[in-house]
Amino acid sequence: MSARPVEIALVKAGRTKIRYPAELLTDDGVRLTVRAPWAAEGVRDFGFVRFEPGDVFTEHYWRDRWYAVKEVRSGDGTLKGWYCDVTRPAVVAADGSEVLVEDLDLDLWVSADGGEVLRLDEDEFAASGLAAADPEAAGRAVRALDELDALGRDGLVELLGGEG
Template identity: 80%
Template sequence: MSANSPEPLRRVDVVLLKAGRTKIRYEAGLLTDDGNRVTVRAPWAGEGVRDFGFVRFEPGDVFTEHYWRDRWYAVKEVRSSDGTLKGWYCDITRPATLDGAELVVEDLDLDLWVSADGTEVLRLDEDEFEESGLRERDPAAASAATTALDELDTLAHTQQWPPSS
């Protein structure tokens, strides 16, 4: 490879855990790792089309995903196959770990959607979070999760979006 050729992307497996089990695993290209924030890019890893009503994830969509080692969330920029920004899907998670070629995050059920134009900010799955039993099992994690959701919601409503490193 010549000095002017870009380095090939390092591949990592994104492993999303939920309730101690692997919810989904998919391959992504590692874009950056500054020691705190890890950014990867991957095609939509779900089966077929997933229509949430406020957005559709479908084959050809590209996700640029930002994970932090010190924050309780992940922010995923979603673009259609033609590059049009659909918005940002945010998972409330425990801080991420990158161990070798595995980027591991634990989903804590809470989510936030921010539309491409920033006019729609939706808090999602709060009922699932309450039913998960996390408040009883791990009150500190439950508190960190709700604080993270509130932080993202505030950032989205104050035009400080998306969150920076």
């Protein structure tokens, strides 16, 4: 499959958080992989990693899993690590032009050398009210973070089919 344009729409709490263009690299009907440049304005410094103009994200979305895994590389190709979002399963538009992803607040960072695995935004998740509003989704989100944490500690390459 040759790369073709697709738009990624990240929704949080019913509102579009960000929308950005990407190139669809593969789609096997369950997992799709896109590549996109850093889409936000300027630099975002998390303390443990900086996302900045020139960075390239290879993003893996699943239609049957409650997370997305984003490999982050600097403009010169150096691997920074993997940013993992806990999300509802991705929804792809019938015409394939858009991937809709609902962010559920929980995140995980895995450094390039695998030495650092950080669970992020658990306070935001607790404050989101999802546990009361949709206990089943909240339970799936927590299990997804636990799964990502284990995968991060064991290496994400197996999950990504040797791509990482």
